[in-house]
Amino acid sequence: xxxxxxxxxxxxxxxxxxxxxxxxxxxxxxxxxxxxxxxxxxxxxxxxxxxxxxxxxxxxxxxxxxxxxxxxxxxxxxxxxxxxxxxxxxxxxxxxxxxxxxxxxxxxxxxxxxxxxxxxxxxxxxxxxxxxxxxxxxxxxxxxxxxxxxxxxxxxxxxxxxxxxxxxxxxxxxxxxxxxxxxxxxxxxxxxxxxxxxxxxxxxxxxxxxxxxxxxxxxxxxxxxxxxxxxxxxxxxxxxxxxxxxxxxxxxxxxxxxxxxxx
Amino acid sequence: xxxxxxxxxxxxxxxxxxxxxxxxxxxxxxxxxxxxxxxxxxxxxxxxxxxxxxxxxxxxxxxxxxxxxxxxxxxxxxxxxxxxxxxxxxxxxxxxxxxxxxxxxxxxxxxxxxxxxxxxxxxxxxxxxxxxxxxxxxxxxxxxxxxxxxxxxxxxxxxxxxxxxxxxxxxxxxxxxxxxxxxxxxxxxxxxxxxxxxxxxxxxxxxxxxxxxxxxxxxxxxxxxxxxxxxxxxxxxxxxxxxxxxxxxxxxxxxxxxxxxxx
Numbered sequence: 178x179x180x181x182x183x184x185x186x187x188x189x190x191x192x193x194x195x196x197x198x199x200x201x202x203x204x205x206x207x208x209x210x211x212x213x214x215x216x217x218x219x220x221x222x223x224x225x226x227x228x229x230x231x232x233x234x235x236x237x238x239x240x241x242x243x244x245x246x247x248x249x250x251x252x253x254x255x256x257x258x259x260x261x262x263x264x265x266x267x268x269x270x271x272x273x274x275x276x277x278x279x280x281x282x283x284x285x286x287x288x289x290x291x292x293x294x295x296x297x298x299x300x301x302x303x304x305x306x307x308x309x310x311x312x313x314x315x316x317x318x319x320x321x322x323x324x325x326x327x328x329x330x331x332x333x334x335x336x337x338x339x340x341x342x343x344x345x346x347x348x349x350x351x352x353x354x355x356x357x358x359x360x361x362x363x364x365x366x367x368x369x370x371x372x373x374x375x376x377x378x379x380x381x382x383x384x385x386x387x388x389x390x391x392x393x394x395x396x397x398x399x400x401x402x403x404x405x406x407x408x409x410x411x412x413x414x415x416x417x418x419x420x421x422x423x424x425x426x427x428x429x430x431x432x433x434x435x436x437x438x439x440x
Numbered sequence: 441x442x443x444x445x446x447x448x449x450x451x452x453x454x455x456x457x458x459x460x461x462x463x464x465x466x467x468x469x470x471x472x473x474x475x476x477x478x479x480x481x482x483x484x485x486x487x488x489x490x491x492x493x494x495x496x497x498x499x500x501x502x503x504x505x506x507x508x509x510x511x512x513x514x515x516x517x518x519x520x521x522x523x524x525x526x527x528x529x530x531x532x533x534x535x536x537x538x539x540x541x542x543x544x545x546x547x548x549x550x551x552x553x554x555x556x557x558x559x560x561x562x563x564x565x566x567x568x569x570x571x572x573x574x575x576x577x578x579x580x581x582x583x584x585x586x587x588x589x590x591x592x593x594x595x596x597x598x599x600x601x602x603x604x605x606x607x608x609x610x611x612x613x614x615x616x617x618x619x620x621x622x623x624x625x626x627x628x629x630x631x632x633x634x635x636x637x638x639x640x641x642x643x644x645x646x647x648x649x650x651x652x653x654x655x656x657x658x659x660x661x662x663x664x665x666x667x668x669x670x671x672x673x674x675x676x677x678x679x680x681x682x683x684x685x686x687x688x689x690x691x692x693x694x695x696x697x698x699x700x701x702x703x
Contacts, residue, residue: 369680373649376636386636391654397682417632419660420683 199282206286209253210439212260216253217283223276223338225253228366228402229318231392231421233257234437235404236364238264242313245270245356247300247349250338252280254316255293264314267293268307270300272343301348304355315353315363319346321371346371347378354382357409364406372403379407387411390418396426462545469549472516473702475523479516480546486539486601488516491629491665492581494655494684496520497700498667499627501527505576508533508619510563510612513601515543517579518556526555531575533559533566535606564611567618578616578626582609584634609634610641617645620672627669635666642670650674653681659689 199217200206206215218224233254238244242264246254249269258267271277277297284293298306322340337343346367353363363384367375369391376386384407391400400420425431430438462480463469469478481487496517501507505527509517512532521530534540540560547556561569563580585603609630616626626647630638632654639649647670654663663683688694693701 370678372678373639376639377643380640399682400680415633415635417663419656419662
């Protein structure tokens with residue numbers, strides 16, 4: 178699903194001149210359909226996907242929480258989590274300078290600089306930057322494809338976003354585990370083909386998977402994505418949620434998909 | 441779902457006198473709705489459940505395979521696997537003497553003594569009895585409840601079937617892993633709350649989970665059961681199948697459930 182942009186977000190809104198000045202000419206401003214938020218995207222580059230939207234809705238985030246998004250890309254997860262929960266602070270870390278810059282401008286354009294902070298850097302260095310146990314919640318919609326599989330995209334930034342060029346699943350899980358406090362939560366979205374790797378990496382890092390949800394296009398089709406929320410240093414016991422069906426039998430978004438998107 | 445017996449299996453068939461002689465007076469003969477097979481059950485005791493039927497259908501079994509069912513109970517899994525696949529041989533091992541005896545009589549009453557063998561014994565001793573690598577496929581519908589959880593049934597045989605009194609999940613997985621050949625398959629059904637334990641135990645025993653399916657009562661309800669098939673000493677990569685919905689929106693069995701039950 179990654180790479181496919183959410184339908185109907187091309188904006189036809191009136192943008193004032195100040196905001197326009199934050200956009201590069203090849204970028205566009207898309208409506209996030211939530212609390213009036215907008216996001217800058219490059220139509221020719223990596224755009225956020227349904228998976229990021231699903232993760233933002235799935236993760237447990239409370240108002241007193243400090244949250245980090247590992248590999249934030251366009252910054253869509255911080256923006257959507259802010260719109261839903263208004264936690265104390267959200268940090269997004271992104272290795273690609275161009276993406277981090279774009280995400281920063283999206284934060285500025287929404288007037289959320291006091292709440293969301295975009296940091297340009299390698300998530301594997303996040304412990305040095307922020308310190309262990311400095312967050313209540315870590316989120317990640319990481320690259321899905323192992324480097325030994327699939328064809329690397331000729332454009333570098335698409336490779337980094339889709340392939341494990343700059344970090345592996347285990348890197349993300351291990352960093353997330355150390356960034357959160359005891360009982361802190363780590364929520365991730367990944368392909369179902371990597372489910373065992375994801376659960377094993379979590380348990381190996383003292384993150385116990387507590388909630389899991391499969392995402393299916395429709396009844397009878399194989400689920401391609403899985404959402405998992407783990408907690409640090411807690412006892413075992415998993416709640417599996419009803420499989421999310423994105424589309425109904427009529428081919429339209431299901432009731433639940435509409436609620437996730439349009440609140 | 442365990443403990444609930446499959447609907448509409450109470451038999452009204454004509455049983456000849458020879459068959460009747462194999463039943464104790466407190467037992468009844470139920471129709472398995474497949475290839476004319478019947479099964480002896482004790483209405484007051486542990487009866488096979490939907491989970492066993494689902495596992496029999498889910499597991500990959502080929503005609504040339506030697507199959508073992510660990511903790512066979514009534515012997516329902518060997519009978520249903522035989523009805524579907526006619527493999528070379530099926531062994532069922534059962535720790536409770538009374539259950540093993542009943543399962544043996546079910547095999548005899550179906551005239552399958554040359555194909556299905558019921559062995560009374562502890563599955564943890566199965567390696568000594570059969571030797572490592574002696575099967576192509578190991579199946580198990582093990583006790584679901586950890587001994588430190590839930591209330592033990594006052595009736596001993598119900599406790600053994602439902603609680604990990606005589607073996608843990610890890611025992612079953614480790615024995616299964618050693619009983620099958622390299623690339624051999626191990627298929628199990630378990631509660632979704634134990635999914636992480638099951639996958640971790642499998643990987644820890646060099647069984648790589650290859651196929652996984654959640655079972656939901658209906659759309660929007662949490663899946664309670666999970667089916668997993670792993671293979672020994674193969675590379676990682678999981679296929680997650682469409683979530684099985686047991687009932688349709690009309691409250692009747694779904695089309696797929698009917699196919700699983702009635703072929």
